[in-house]
Amino acid sequence: MRITVTVDGTSYTDDVEPRTLLVHHLRERLGKVGTVVGCDTSNCGACTVHLDGHSVKSCSVLAVQADGCEVTTIEGLARDGELHPVQKAFHENHALQCGFCTPGMIMQSIDLLADNPDPDEQAVREGLEGNLCRCTGYQNIVRAVRDAAHEMRPGAGPEAERLASDTASHVGAGGE
Amino acid sequence: MTSTIEPEVGKSRRRKEDERLITGRTRWTDNLTLPGMLHLAVLRSPFAHAKIVSIDVTEAKSAPGVVAVFTGKDLDPEGAIGMPCAWPITPDMKSPRRPILASDTVNFAGEGVAVVVARTSAEAHDALEMIDVDYDELPVVLGLENALAEGAPLVHEDLATNRNAFWVFDSADAGTGSSVEDAISNSEVVLKRRFRQQRLVPAFMEPRACVVDPTGNQLVMWSATQVPHILKTMTAATLGLPEHKVRVIAPDVGGGFGGKIAVLPEEMMSTLIAQRLGKPVKWTESRSETMVAAHHGRDQIQDITITANRDGTVTGLKVELLADMGAYLGLVGPGVPILGAFMFNAIYKFPAYHFACTNVFTNTTLTDAYRGAGRPEATFGIERMMDELAVELGMDPMEIREKNWIKHEEFPFTTVAGLTYDSGNYEAATAKAKELFDYDGLRREQKERRESGDPVQLGIGISTFTEMCGLAPSRVLGSLDYAAGGWEHAEIRVLPTGKIEVITGASAHGQGHETAWSQIVADKLGVPFEDIEVIHGDTQSSHKGLDTYGSRSLVVGGIAVVKAADKVLAKAKPIAAHLMECAEDDLEFSAGKFSVKGTDSSTSIQDIAWAVFSAHNLPDGVEPSLDSSDTFDPENFSFPHGTHLCAAEVDTETGRVRLRSYVCVDDVGVAVNPLIVEGQVHGGLAQGIAQALFEEAVHDEGGTLTTGTFADYLLPSAADLPSFTTDRTETPSTTNPLGAKGVGEAGTIASTPAVVNAVIDAVRHFGVNDIEMPLTPMRVWHAIQHGSAAAGGLGSEAGGGLGSIDATGGAQ
Numbered sequence: 001m002r003i004t005v006t007v008d009g010t011s012y013t014d015d016v017e018p019r020t021l022l023v024h025h026l027r028e029r030l031g032k033v034g035t036v037v038g039c040d041t042s043n044c045g046a047c048t049v050h051l052d053g054h055s056v057k058s059c060s061v062l063a064v065q066a067d068g069c070e071v072t073t074i075e076g077l078a079r080d081g082e083l084h085p086v087q088k089a090f091h092e093n094h095a096l097q098c099g100f101c102t103p104g105m106i107m108q109s110i111d112l113l114a115d116n117p118d119p120d121e122q123a124v125r126e127g128l129e130g131n132l133c134r135c136t137g138y139q140n141i142v143r144a145v146r147d148a149a150h151e152m153r154p155g156a157g158p159e160a161e162r163l164a165s166d167t168a169s170h171v172g173a174g175g176e
Numbered sequence: 177m178t179s180t181i182e183p184e185v186g187k188s189r190r191r192k193e194d195e196r197l198i199t200g201r202t203r204w205t206d207n208l209t210l211p212g213m214l215h216l217a218v219l220r221s222p223f224a225h226a227k228i229v230s231i232d233v234t235e236a237k238s239a240p241g242v243v244a245v246f247t248g249k250d251l252d253p254e255g256a257i258g259m260p261c262a263w264p265i266t267p268d269m270k271s272p273r274r275p276i277l278a279s280d281t282v283n284f285a286g287e288g289v290a291v292v293v294a295r296t297s298a299e300a301h302d303a304l305e306m307i308d309v310d311y312d313e314l315p316v317v318l319g320l321e322n323a324l325a326e327g328a329p330l331v332h333e334d335l336a337t338n339r340n341a342f343w344v345f346d347s348a349d350a351g352t353g354s355s356v357e358d359a360i361s362n363s364e365v366v367l368k369r370r371f372r373q374q375r376l377v378p379a380f381m382e383p384r385a386c387v388v389d390p391t392g393n394q395l396v397m398w399s400a401t402q403v404p405h406i407l408k409t410m411t412a413a414t415l416g417l418p419e420h421k422v423r424v425i426a427p428d429v430g431g432g433f434g435g436k437i438a439v440l441p442e443e444m445m446s447t448l449i450a451q452r453l454g455k456p457v458k459w460t461e462s463r464s465e466t467m468v469a470a471h472h473g474r475d476q477i478q479d480i481t482i483t484a485n486r487d488g489t490v491t492g493l494k495v496e497l498l499a500d501m502g503a504y505l506g507l508v509g510p511g512v513p514i515l516g517a518f519m520f521n522a523i524y525k526f527p528a529y530h531f532a533c534t535n536v537f538t539n540t541t542l543t544d545a546y547r548g549a550g551r552p553e554a555t556f557g558i559e560r561m562m563d564e565l566a567v568e569l570g571m572d573p574m575e576i577r578e579k580n581w582i583k584h585e586e587f588p589f590t591t592v593a594g595l596t597y598d599s600g601n602y603e604a605a606t607a608k609a610k611e612l613f614d615y616d617g618l619r620r621e622q623k624e625r626r627e628s629g630d631p632v633q634l635g636i637g638i639s640t641f642t643e644m645c646g647l648a649p650s651r652v653l654g655s656l657d658y659a660a661g662g663w664e665h666a667e668i669r670v671l672p673t674g675k676i677e678v679i680t681g682a683s684a685h686g687q688g689h690e691t692a693w694s695q696i697v698a699d700k701l702g703v704p705f706e707d708i709e710v711i712h713g714d715t716q717s718s719h720k721g722l723d724t725y726g727s728r729s730l731v732v733g734g735i736a737v738v739k740a741a742d743k744v745l746a747k748a749k750p751i752a753a754h755l756m757e758c759a760e761d762d763l764e765f766s767a768g769k770f771s772v773k774g775t776d777s778s779t780s781i782q783d784i785a786w787a788v789f790s791a792h793n794l795p796d797g798v799e800p801s802l803d804s805s806d807t808f809d810p811e812n813f814s815f816p817h818g819t820h821l822c823a824a825e826v827d828t829e830t831g832r833v834r835l836r837s838y839v840c841v842d843d844v845g846v847a848v849n850p851l852i853v854e855g856q857v858h859g860g861l862a863q864g865i866a867q868a869l870f871e872e873a874v875h876d877e878g879g880t881l882t883t884g885t886f887a888d889y890l891l892p893s894a895a896d897l898p899s900f901t902t903d904r905t906e907t908p909s910t911t912n913p914l915g916a917k918g919v920g921e922a923g924t925i926a927s928t929p930a931v932v933n934a935v936i937d938a939v940r941h942f943g944v945n946d947i948e949m950p951l952t953p954m955r956v957w958h959a960i961q962h963g964s965a966a967a968g969g970l971g972s973e974a975g976g977g978l979g980s981i982d983a984t985g986g987a988q
Contacts, residue, residue: 017298024298033207034200036430038381039463043886046381074200083198091194094851097859098686099197100381100430106198125894132886134381134431135686137858137923138894 003067007032008076016063022056023047025063026073034075034103038132045131048104049073055111057104057130074103077110086110086148095144097135105131109145118149181767184695184705185914188851191691192710193684196428203427205385205400210456213387214243216446217300218459219290219307220469221282224318224539224879225331226311228280228289236292236306241299244453245307247290248279251448253415259441259504260410262659263511265535269341272332272537274504276441276448281314283331283503284541285880286468291445293457316539316879320477320498323536331503331537340501340535341510345517345593347529353592356483356530359492363483367565373553374949375475375500375873377467377883378546379891380685382430384470385460386443388450394716395451398425399443402432403723404683406507406660408715410439415447426713429685433863434545436685437725438471438507467884472873473546475500476513478557480520483528488569488579492528493592495520495557499535499543506544510535511658515550515644518593522558523602523642523817524580529592539879545725547863548921551643552928559639559929563936564945573933574615577640578606588910595644597815598910602640605841605905609819612901613839618823626941634836635824635938639930642817645918647726650809662728663809665720666736668697668744670802672789674782676701676708678740679805681721682733683713687920688852689729693737695848696914700741701781702768720807727816727918730848735912736808743804748784754795755779755787814909816917818842820926824934828942831957833869833935839901840926845909845917853919857902860923866892867924868931872950890950 004013005025012030026032026049035058038046047058050072058071077084086109089095096102105128112119112127119127124145125138133141196202233245258273277288290307294300315329322328323338331338347353360366386399395417401407404426412419429436442459450457461469476499483492499513517531562580566573582589584601591597610616615636622634647653648662667679678693690710698705711717721733745765752770753760756777763770771778784802787793791800820840826833838861847853870890874883883889908915928949935951936944943963947955 019298027207032200033204034202036204036382037206038383038430039886041463041885041887044381044463074198078199087198090198091190094191094855096194096197097688097855098381098429098431099193099202100204102197103200121899125897129893129895132381132891132893134379134433134863134891135859136855137860137862137900138897139858139899140855142894142899 001064003064005066005069005071007071008073018062018064020063021059022061022063022066023058026058026071032073032075035073036100036103038100043132044101045108046101046104048107048131050107050111055108074106077106084110085151086113086145089144089148089151093140093144093147095136095140101131101133105133105141109148112145113149113152117153119146121146181702184698185848187695187849189691189695189705189849191688191852192694193688193690204382204430205387205398205427206460208387208398208458210387210389213456213458214293214295214453215297215300216449216457216459217292217297217304218288218442218465219304220465221278221285221287221289223282223311223313224285224316225314226282227314228278228282229310229312231290232308233290236303239299239303239306241295242292242303243295244293245290245303246445246449248275248277251276251445252279253448256415257413259444260414260439261505261507261510263508264657265343265510265514266341269510270335270337272335272504276444284539286541288441291449293449293453297460318538318540318875318879320500320536320538323538331539338537340505340537342532342534343514344532347592350594352594353526354528356492356494356528359483359528360481360494363491364486365484365565365568366481367561367568368479368481369561369564369946371478371480371557371560372948373474373476373478373556375543376473376546376867376871377873377889378433378435378470378473379889380431380433380435383461383463383466384436384440384442385458386446387456387458388446389456390450390454391456394421394423395447396423396425397443397447398427400429400436401426402429402436402683402685402725404713404715405681405721405723407439407443411443411447414439414444424715426683432685433547434473434549434725435470437545464885467889468541468881471506471509471542471544472502473543474553475543476553478553480557480561482561482565484565484569486569488571488576490524490526490580493521493526494530497533499533500538500540501535502540502542503537504542506542509542509544511656512545512550514656516554518595518644519551519554520558521591521593522555523582523640525582526592540875541881547860547924548643549726551921552864552925555639555641555925556929559641560932563933567940573638577638581640596812597642598812599907600642600815600817601843601905601907602817602819605817605843606640606819608903608905609821609839609841612841612903613821613837615821631827631829633826633828633938635826635934635936637822637824637930637932637934637937639820639926639933641820641926642815643921643925644813645727645816646731646810646814647728648732648810649812660722661809662722662732663807664722664728664733664736665805665807666733666740667805668740668803670744670781670785672786674703674707674785676703678708678710678737679718680710680712680733680737681718682724682729683721684724684729687724687729687856688849692730692848692852693734696734696737697741700738701744702766703781727920730916731814731909731912731918732808732810734848734914734916735810736806738913739806739808740804743806744802747802747804748781750795751784751788751798752779755784755793810911812911814845814911814917816842816844816919816922818922818926820930822930822934824931824938826935826938826956828939828960831953831955831960833951833956835865835898835931837901838898841903841905842919842922843905843907844919844922846906846915847904848914848916853904854902856919857923858900860921861900861927862892862897864924864927865897865931867928868949868951870896870950
């Protein structure tokens with residue numbers, strides 16, 4: 001089947017097998033290897049991307065379902081060389097070690113913050129329940145997400161506000 | 177000139193590694209695509225024990241995209257020795273040959289029997305279903321005691337036994353202490369317990385993968401491995417290849433935890449197939465394959481006897497272990513329980529000690545190193561026993577530890593197991609932990625809840641622990657019959673522009689070597705942190721090394737870096753004297769500059785680097801290079817320690833456990849990067865807590881792993897864990913120039929007994945003195961309803977067929 005997907009701002013048209021998963025399409029056809037595969041049961045969340053602004057596990061979406069959609073991966077997150085506040089917060093808080101779960105964690109965290117811009121610790125923990133990490137014990141990830149929320153809130157500075165509103169509008173784009 | 181540069185060592189530097197990892201610009205093995213690359217998929221046995229009658233690959237061979245199909249007989253080249261085991265713990269250890277693919281008999285469910293090579297991974301996997309294997313099922317043996325029972329089915333008929341090896345240490349024989357049998361006869365209290373260490377899956381997040389490129393002069397293998405250097409040597413040895421024709425690259429590696437220490441049959445088959453077809457090949461496993469085919473950890477039964485006087489002084493410790501090796505021997509698998517032999521006596525002054533271990537074969541996935549390797553098992557055993565002894569004697573569990581541990585002023589202290597602990601301060605770590613935890617306040621609350629019959633009971637768990645890190649001392653490893661040494665290598669290259677390349681043999685997979693090594697070199701050479709590039713994980717650039725495991729990277733590899741930096745300075749000094757036309761004795765070095773004492777004349781390492789490169793004006797006989805390399809092989813292990821305190825709330829109506837607070841104070845010696853130390857502790861805690869509460873690899877009666885995916889194997893998520901309170905004391909190691917002790921395994925080692933002790937403490941008044949791990953709500957609820965005996969009876973559901981609780985203790 002022929003599909004057209006916009007990934008990180010670039011439009012790609014390809015013939016794909018109907019069974020091809022979005023994650024395999026991204027990795028193997030489009031070379032977007034920043035998104036990784038950690039399991040085959042949709043439990044680990046390592047492959048999380050944004051599909052029309054909402055986080056999805058790209059191993060549980062068929063490539064053909066993404067036809068006509070916009071996909072944002074970890075590789076498309078930084079704008080004009082500037083890291084997203086969540087990326088920055090992961091670095092600042094040492095929220096990664098081996099880093100394999102990190103792309104998925106960051107993508108999920110951004111979606112979580114779009115839903116709830118000021119989550120308490122429990123809300124972050126529950127919001128990240130579908131993403132597994134074996135290195136960090138999650139504590140610094142939770143701290144990073146809450147720090148990013150703080151950075152992105154109104155009044156945190158023009159650049160942070162622009163990114164926050166970008167994130168919100170981006171996440172909202174797919175809509176109901 | 178005095179330095180105003182802030183030291184890097186000790187600073188919580190944000191990691192250099194992060195930039196590529198948070199932007200997705202990483203080099204995972206599975207990211208790699210080479211021209212003409214073919215894909216492998218492995219067909220795995222569904223049976224735990226069966227004869228292979230026939231394999232028909234005809235249909236698979238003609239499937240779309242398939243290039244070739246190989247079975248075991250095709251991949252058993254002349255000169256190949258079978259998969260290696262590097263730790264023959266006794267001269268008579270039974271070492272079954274493990275082929276690359278099973279060709280006659282499969283011995284565990286998940287063992288490879290055929291491999292398809294196709295143009296795409298999907299085509300290769302499609303074709304697997306077209307292979308027709310005719311199996312003749314054989315009786316399956318599971319569970320340690322079952323395997324040793326008379327008349328038990330044999331995993332390997334030719335070995336005539338399921339007993340792999342028997343290893344023993346006795347303090348009376350070794351001259352390190354007195355006789356345990358005497359202690360058992362003469363002590364006022366003799367307490368016996370049986371504990372089970374359930375089988376775990378290391379569960380690194382990146383599945384294993386390798387890419388082999390046979391084109392060019394050297395065969396190049398990229399692999400998601402912890403041990404590129406060992407893999408290189410073992411690939412050559414296993415396949416009979418010249419070692420200089422093999423290059424192994426471990427690019428970014430997504431976690432290991434001991435689980436990527438193995439040399440894999442899949443790496444060997446990829447190599448052979450790439451050579452035969454003359455094309456690059458890639459093998460990447462699915463998570464379900466990882467669960468059955470990557471090695472498992474733990475899986476022991478521990479029978480422990482502790483003897484003591486009524487005043488609480490311990491008099492002896494006897495440990496008898498059964499350890500499940502699985503169907504074959506892993507690279508270091510037989511040695512894992514042996515590492516525990518040195519740690520069961522922990523921080524306590526036992527006058528008598530006996531340790532005996534029987535390694536056993538069963539029809540299961542092999543076991544091998546898993547975070548802590550032998551030491552978590554030992555620490556669990558002793559820390560549970562100290563609690564049980566305290567209860568027996570009517571003492572506070574903290575009091576019995578304080579009574580028996582090595583006091584600060586007694587270091588260095590040689591233990592009954594023959595190790596010399598160089599430094600430690602258990603009092604300081606414990607005092608700090610108790611204060612952060614509010615030990616006395618929580619004890620009061622516990623009493624109130626118990627008296628009021630609160631449905632949610634509170635328990636306090638203690639684990640005061642030490643471990644042995646820095647797996648080197650090569651001579652010690654040799655005395656334990658380990659095949660290799662444990663030294664580590666480092667090289668420092670000062671480039672013409674004054675930038676520095678540091679090459680380390682310690683290959684990282686998430687530990688932050690690039691950052692920590694940069695901090696060390698920045699201080700030593702007085703160059704900016706940013707000017708240092710750390711290179712690891714490629715046997716060509718980092719041509720010597722013994723890799724990363726056992727919390728050895730910093731305390732062995734880091735010291736090699738220190739030594740190499742010292743050599744750079746030694747090379748630079750005569751050049752600096754020559755350039756400044758002074759005597760070497762007139763020079764002092766500080767903050768990256770050689771200065772002539774009493775003058776403002778100075779030259780930096782960067783200036784010297786250019787002078788050396790241009791070589792226009794060097795002293796006679798000096799080579800035009802500041803490059804240096806060195807190795808480090810420590811005299812002794814290092815011994816991090818700490819006090820971990822856990823408060824657990826147990827809902828007595830549902831059995832649910834909630835960790836209310838977890839406080840740990842670890843002493844890892846000097847922390848090069850406290851941020852990294854803290855992160856390692858957090859991750860370790862999560863893994864140890866997961867063993868206590870969540871994780872278990874379970875086989876059904878036929879030997880099928882019923883916890884073969886992340887849907888069944890309960891890896892905790894963020895929602896399952898609390899935040900931890902971590903702190904440190906800092907008692908430098910005296911056996912290395914950094915004073916570092918290692919940290920990677922500490923959290924895992926200490927936390928499992930802390931959590932289990934807390935849960936049992938919460939429900940002990942219901943007659944519970946043990947619950948088998950993991951402490952699921954069902955098990956905890958059963959224990960509360962029926963006391964320990966019923967809880968122990970659940971052991972049989974876990975596949976081992978064990979009555980796990982043998983609470984035969986008590987005063988004699």
